[in-house]
Amino acid sequence: MLVEGHHFRGDWGTPADVGWRAAMQNLADVAAMGAEPIALVVSLGLPPRTPVGWVRELGLGFAEACDPIGVGVVGGDLTAAESLTISVAVHGDLVGRDPVLRSGARPGDVVALAGRLGPAAAGLALLMAGSPHVVPGADDLVAACLRPHPPIASGQAAADAGAHAMLDVSDGLVRDAGRIARASGVGMEIDSAAALAMDGHRLAPAARALGIDPLEWVLHGGEDHGLLATFAPDADLPPGFVPIGTVVAESGVRVDGEAERGLGGWDHFA
Amino acid sequence: MLVEGHHFRGDWGTPADVGWRAAMQNLADVAAMGAEPIALVVSLGLPPRTPVGWVRELGLGFAEACDPIGVGVVGGDLTAAESLTISVAVHGDLVGRDPVLRSGARPGDVVALAGRLGPAAAGLALLMAGSPHVVPGADDLVAACLRPHPPIASGQAAADAGAHAMLDVSDGLVRDAGRIARASGVGMEIDSAAALAMDGHRLAPAARALGIDPLEWVLHGGEDHGLLATFAPDADLPPGFVPIGTVVAESGVRVDGEAERGLGGWDHFA
Secondary structure, X not given: OEEEOOOEOOOOOOHHHHHHHHHHHHHHHHHOOOOEEEEEEEEEEEOOOOOHHHHHHHHHHHHHHHHHHOOOEEEXXXXXXXXXXXXXXEEEEOOOOOOOOOOOOOOOOEEEEEXXXXXXXXXXXXXXXXXXXXXXXHHHHHHHHHOOOOOHHHHHHHHHOOOOEEEEOOOOHHHHHHHHHHHHOOEEEEOHHHXXXXXXXXXXXXXXXXXXXXXXXXXXXXXXXXXXXXXXXXXXXXXXXXXXXXXXXXOEEEEOOEEEOOOOOOOOOO | OEEEXXXXXXXXXXXXXXXXXXXXXXXXXXXXXXXXXXXXXXXXEEOOOOOHHHHHHHHHHHHXXXXXXXXXXXXXXXXXXXXXXXXXXXXXXXXXXXXXXXXXXXXXXXXXXXXXXXXXXXXXXXXXXXXXXXXXXXXXXXXXXXXXXXXXXXXXXXXXXXXXXXXXXXOOHHHHHHHHHHHHOOEEEEOHHHHHHHHHHHHHHHHHHHOOOHHHHHHHOOOOOOEEEEEOOOOOOOOOOEEEEEEEOOOEXXXXXXXXXXXXXXXXXX
């Protein structure tokens, strides 16, 4: 569920951006179980003065996100609300596969990520600083925030490659890695250099301009919706997946051997 | 989507009532296409100070509604919002049937309804008047408002009996009959005596106490989520369906031959 003021701001992007993001966030959830997305249903809560054009543009954003994947919005409902509210449910088909859960990681597994790690958080930081265009590459980062590109097809590829556990990173790498670790009764060691290598070159100019360590965005930024999965040590990683760590027996998530206490990342109710 | 202040009030019922109603409203949508409900996904938008007990009770209401039907909540998401907001999507299975749409009504069809017609609106009127317990049967009417009982299984029975068109009455009989009529390119004649006969005896004491014509509730009250369907004139109506009108070629909805201009019923954005 996306709520204006919490998950998007009307002055940061277009209604189509909101529709795109609402679609992608939910498509990523289906992909992260190894399923093929089939169709979306969308519930809208709208303040009574919402212009019809806003809703039409929102729908265009959904279509732009969905058309290339061959899915579409097949139903939903409309109602009045104080805040613009968008709730999406995606129907998926496992096409005979077993679902990939969070609970299957095993000590020794390779931890790998497909997609981006940090750009959406960097784009959000630029928007919040009111300086979305000041540095080279800033437009790309803002676009990554407003229109994330989760690697939807990589979810099925990971399932076919025998992924033991998977989720999409929506609240930050460390926080979401911790979710797999807890569900699986294991721990994780993250290699910060490997994680930073994925998108560090894109993040560097904005990080310098804002005086932020880009590793903050890599480890604790959310909403890129990359797919974080674990694979047996001898598995061939499917295309797009990059190794960034290892599953270990000892609980907790450690970055370069140091414990992360899980205080970073996005807490919806903080 | 249910939003506090628009679709429920914390002082009128319990959180379990809200969960029950959110489940039933959406189960009725699936039933109205002739499908068997399979599972629910629920998105919650919660003000950060929402007590955990509220959410737990909401869940109990979902369970009370779902358990007898053999379905359950299998997933969803939680997020922060200004207003308590509940969005539900139900997965259904047509089990090989064609879906029953709104667009299949044909002139000559019998218009029939399964479920209740008016009690939820009467209960709402009692709650709004601040007099929920003053007349005989008032508690039943208030319960019908807070915990509607759509005839879920009747949807599949109607499909098996060859229903041409169907929907659940959520915004009032005349308004929802008009939806079938427009989608099918036909009109409808409603027999007010037959419609009133379904629940008129339950409505009469409250109508007298509030000085309201009970036919208002029957024709324009929503949220009982009865199933309104049309059947070929020679079809055997399935158990529970009561004839209340006829499909005709001339567009529009008429009650006892007089045009209803569709001004009654619930408009979410009025």
